[in-house]
Amino acid sequence: MAEIRVENLNKSFGEFTAVRDESFTVPDASFFCLLGPSGCGKTTTLRMIAGLELPTAGRILLGGEDVAFKRASARDIAFVFQLFALYPHMNVRRNIGFPLLCQGVAAAEIKARVEETAKLLRIDQLLDKPVSGLAGGDRQRVALGRAIVRRPLAFLMDEPLGTLDTEFRDLMCAELRGLHERIKATTVYVTHDQLEAMSMADRIAIMNKGRIEQLGSPQEIYDRPATIFVADFVGSPAMNLIEVGGGLAKGARILALADAIIAIPELREDAPAEDLVLGARPEHIRFDDASSYRGEVFGSEYLGTLQIVTVKVPQGRLKVKLPASQVVRSGEQVGLNFLADRLSLFDKDSGRALRSALHDVR
The missing domain is CATH 3.40.50.300 (P-loop containing nucleotide triphosphate hydrolases)
Known part of the structure; x- marks a missing residue:
C-alpha cells in the first residue's frame, strides 16, 4: 500500500x-x-x-x-x-x-x-x-x-x-x-x-x-466545526444555529440572546462582525427553569432511550436531546441552558468559526 x-x-x-x-x-x-x-x-x-x-x-x-x-x-x-x-x-x-x-x-x-x-x-x-x-x-x-x-x-x-x-x-x-x-x-x-x-x-x-x-x-x-456549512451538514439532528447581533470583544464570556445573558467560551480574537451565529449541538442544551432564555415546546420525537424535543424561541426553533424518561408536553413554557464550553461562534458573512468547543479554529 x-x-x-x-x-x-x-x-x-x-x-x-x-x-x-x-x-x-x-x-x-x-x-x-x-x-x-x-x-x-x-x-x-x-x-x-x-x-x-x-x-x-x-x-x-x-x-x-x-x-x-x-x-x-x-x-x-x-x-x-x-x-x-x-x-x-x-x-x-x-x-x-x-x-x-x-x-x-x-x-x-x-x-x-x-x-x-x-x-x-x-x-x-x-x-x-x-x-x-x-x-x-x-x-x-x-x-x-x-x-x-x-x-x-x-x-x-x-x-x-x-x-x-x-x-x-x-x-x-x-x-x-x-x-x-x-x-x-x-x-x-x-x-x-x-x-x-x-x-x-x-x-x-x-x-x-x-x-x-x-x-x-x-x-x-x-x-469543532470550522464553518457554518460543516456545523449544519454534520450531525443528526444538525447543530442549532442562532443568529445574534452585535460584535464581541476579545476575552468576552457572555452574549446577549433575546432578553437573556448566556455564557460562551472565551474569545481569543475580536468578533467585530455585526452578524454572528451561535452554534449549539442538541445534546448541549438543557431544560432549566431558572434560565431567563425561554421557549415553548413544539413537539418531540422518541428514539428509544432519547427524545428530540423541538422548542420555539424568538430566533426560530431549536432541537434539544433529552432522556426519553423526561416528561415533556407540547405548549409547555421552558427555560433553556447552554453548556458554555461546548458552544461554537461563527461569523455569518464568512461562515468561519471564531470560537468552537474549547478550540480555536483559524
Whole structure:
C-alpha cells in the first residue's frame, strides 16, 4: 500500500470549476472519506486520483510518484463503483479472478488468490454461484473481492453502498471497516452519507462547492466545526444555529440572546462582525427553569432511550436531546441552558468559526 498526496488540485469543465485548489494527504493504510452533498466535487476528485479524469492543475502523488497525468492502467489503483459493475454471465469465482486473468497470472495462482480473497470476505461458499442470483450485499462483496484480489497500492470507492437498503448498508459499513482493519489498505471513500463517513473513516474531508471546508477526524469535525456549512451538514439532528447581533470583544464570556445573558467560551480574537451565529449541538442544551432564555415546546420525537424535543424561541426553533424518561408536553413554557464550553461562534458573512468547543479554529 502507499500514501496518497494531493497538492493544489483543480478541475474545470469549460467555465465551471468542479474542484478548487484541493490539498490533502491520505497516510499509508488509512481510511479516508470525501464527504459532501451532491455536486460538491468529491467524485470528480476521486476520478482524478484514479486517472479517469485529468486535472486542470495540481499534483497527485501515489507512493511519492506524481501520477496526475498517467493513465488509469498505470496507477495500480483499484476502483469500486456504486453499481457493482459485475459480469452477469460469470459466476462469483470468475468475476473475482477476471482482473488476474487479464494480467496473465497463472491459473493456479488465480485459484489460490480468489479463494483467499473470498474467505477474507466470507463469501467462499458462493464461489460457484451465478452473481445474478445474489443479494445486494453479497454482490458488493464480489465487487470488493475483484478489487482486493489485485493487491493494488490503494482502493478508491465511489458510494459503494448507495444502492443497498438500510439494513444491508449498516451491515456493510461494519464489514468494510473490519476488512480495512484486516488488510490495512489505503482507502479513499466517497459518500454523501455522514453516518457512513463518521462510522468508518480515520479522517474526513468535508467538501462544499468544489472546496474542502474542513479536514480532520470524525470527532474533531463533530466537536469543532470550522464553518457554518460543516456545523449544519454534520450531525443528526444538525447543530442549532442562532443568529445574534452585535460584535464581541476579545476575552468576552457572555452574549446577549433575546432578553437573556448566556455564557460562551472565551474569545481569543475580536468578533467585530455585526452578524454572528451561535452554534449549539442538541445534546448541549438543557431544560432549566431558572434560565431567563425561554421557549415553548413544539413537539418531540422518541428514539428509544432519547427524545428530540423541538422548542420555539424568538430566533426560530431549536432541537434539544433529552432522556426519553423526561416528561415533556407540547405548549409547555421552558427555560433553556447552554453548556458554555461546548458552544461554537461563527461569523455569518464568512461562515468561519471564531470560537468552537474549547478550540480555536483559524
